[in-house]
Amino acid sequence: MSEKEVRIATARRETAVPTLEQIKHVIETMPNHSAIERRNRSLIAFTLLTGARDSAIASMKLKHIDIIGNSVFQDAREVNTKFSKTFTTFFFPVGDHIQQIVNDWVRYLKEELLWGNDDPLFPKTNVMGEDRIFKTSGFKKEHWSTASPIRTIFRDAFEAADLTYFNPHSFRKTLVTLGQKLCQSPEEFKSWSQNLGHDDVLTTLYSYGEVQQHRQGEIIRQLKIPRASGNQNAEDITRVVMKVMAEQNSPIGV
Structure with missing residues (x-):
């Protein structure tokens, strides 16, 4: 072939x-x-x-x-x-x-x-x-x-x-889809994966974790919408970094 x-x-x-x-x-x-x-x-x-x-x-x-x-x-x-x-x-x-x-x-x-x-x-x-x-x-x-x-x-x-x-x-795939929506951290999704009997989270993602086409379209459309919370987090991180840099550049004892 x-x-x-x-x-x-x-x-x-x-x-x-x-x-x-x-x-x-x-x-x-x-x-x-x-x-x-x-x-x-x-x-x-x-x-x-x-x-x-x-x-x-x-x-x-x-x-x-x-x-x-x-x-x-x-x-x-x-x-x-x-x-x-x-x-x-x-x-x-x-x-x-x-x-x-x-x-x-x-x-x-x-x-x-x-x-x-x-x-x-x-x-x-x-x-x-x-x-x-x-x-x-x-x-x-x-x-x-x-x-x-x-x-x-x-x-x-x-x-x-x-x-x-x-x-x-097929219910296992339904649960993986639900986990992709609910889990907010790698640790949470790892726990979700173990709950299905998978030692490796990649097994969950590769075998069951394919994003359905309709959901794929929803996600892409949602990414077009500005997310204030995400921007706010970025601004907070920037302020913390600038503060640390300012403290490191300050004279000793100030």
């Missing part, structure tokens, strides 16, 4: 990412009457709240989530994490209502169903069959063996909300 063909073949192209508003709309429109509906709704809320991968979510136990400490311990000895990495994720700031949905689900399992710490956080549906007629009846105290049921729940929820389907992994 020529260099031109290689560049065309390997060019990074923009991928669709769900907005925070779209995800919240999906969650708000999901039914919440039966236990299975509550599980499905809290599953999507949990994915947004933690950015956890679907394979990790499928293997999580109740003991891994701490609703008092607002965190999830992704213990690679029991949770199917990427590269068998163990790390703690603190709940992302995506809204108190989203966190409340997850908290209510955990309390339901522990206080109403009386499930223990080693039981699954998101259990299998119990399917009963009689005369070739199958119906759902509560849960089994078993983990999903794969993440396929999770992706099915996501697909059904997005389609029911009349939105294009976004898979669970």
